Amino acid sequence: MDTSITVKVISGLMILLLIIRLLGKKELSQFTPFDFVYLLVIGGFLEESVYDEKVSVWEVLYTIILWAILIYFIEAIVRKFDKIKPIIKGEPAIIINDGELNIKELKRNKLESEQLRTMLRQQGIFSIKxxxxxxxxxxGQLSIMKNEAYSPVTAEMLHLHPAKSSLSHQLIDEGRIKEKNLKFIDKDREWLLSQLNKEGYRDIQEIFYAEWSEESGFTIKTNS
Structure with a gap:
C-alpha cells in the first residue's frame, strides 16, 4: 500500500507540474477562473485516489493524463480562435468609460457598487470622479486610468492647485439609503432628501448610485 501511495503522489506531482507548464508563465494573480478550475480538479483527483486502495496507479495516471490532454487542447483552441477566447477565458469589461459609470456592465459582471468601491480603495482611489x-x-482585477485633473504629477507640472481631497461616502446604493454611512458623517435622512431635492432628484428609487464628500459634494448616477 505504501508503494502505491508513493507512486500515486509522485505521478500526480509530475503531471501537475506539466499542467502548470501548459498554462504558461503566469503569476497567480493572472490566472483566470478557468485556470484555477483546472488545478482544483487535479487536486480533487489526487485527494480522492491517493488513499483509495480500489483505485490503481494506472487509473490515477490515466485520469490525470486525460485531464492534461483536455487542458492542452482547450488552451490551443483558445489561442487559435479569437471568437472562442471570450467564452472560455472571459474578456475585459469597461466599468467606467470616460468618467461615466457603466451600470449595464456592472450588472452583467455581477459586480455590486460597493464591491467596485472596495477594489478602487485598494488602489488608492476613493471616488469614481x-x-x-x-x-x-x-x-477579476481592476485596471484604472485616472482622470487628468486628479493626476498629482500633471497638477504639479502645471502648477495647479486642486481642491483639498476628502473621503467620499456612498449614501445611496441601487435606490436604497445607506443609513450607516449617513450616521458616520453625522447626517440624517432629512438632510439627504433635502440635498437631493436641491440637486433636482425627488425620487430616491431613480438613483442607482450616489456618493458625497465634504469638498466635492454629490456624485449621482441614475438608473437611466
Whole structure:
C-alpha cells in the first residue's frame, strides 16, 4: 500500500507540474477562473485516489493524463480562435468609460457598487470622479486610468492647485439609503432628501448610485 501511495503522489506531482507548464508563465494573480478550475480538479483527483486502495496507479495516471490532454487542447483552441477566447477565458469589461459609470456592465459582471468601491480603495482611489477609465480584467482585477485633473504629477507640472481631497461616502446604493454611512458623517435622512431635492432628484428609487464628500459634494448616477 505504501508503494502505491508513493507512486500515486509522485505521478500526480509530475503531471501537475506539466499542467502548470501548459498554462504558461503566469503569476497567480493572472490566472483566470478557468485556470484555477483546472488545478482544483487535479487536486480533487489526487485527494480522492491517493488513499483509495480500489483505485490503481494506472487509473490515477490515466485520469490525470486525460485531464492534461483536455487542458492542452482547450488552451490551443483558445489561442487559435479569437471568437472562442471570450467564452472560455472571459474578456475585459469597461466599468467606467470616460468618467461615466457603466451600470449595464456592472450588472452583467455581477459586480455590486460597493464591491467596485472596495477594489478602487485598494488602489488608492476613493471616488469614481477620479477615474477616466476602469476595466475589469478576465482574472477579476481592476485596471484604472485616472482622470487628468486628479493626476498629482500633471497638477504639479502645471502648477495647479486642486481642491483639498476628502473621503467620499456612498449614501445611496441601487435606490436604497445607506443609513450607516449617513450616521458616520453625522447626517440624517432629512438632510439627504433635502440635498437631493436641491440637486433636482425627488425620487430616491431613480438613483442607482450616489456618493458625497465634504469638498466635492454629490456624485449621482441614475438608473437611466
Amino acid at each position: 477620479e477615474l477616466k477609465f476602469a476595466i475589469l480584467e478576465p482574472n
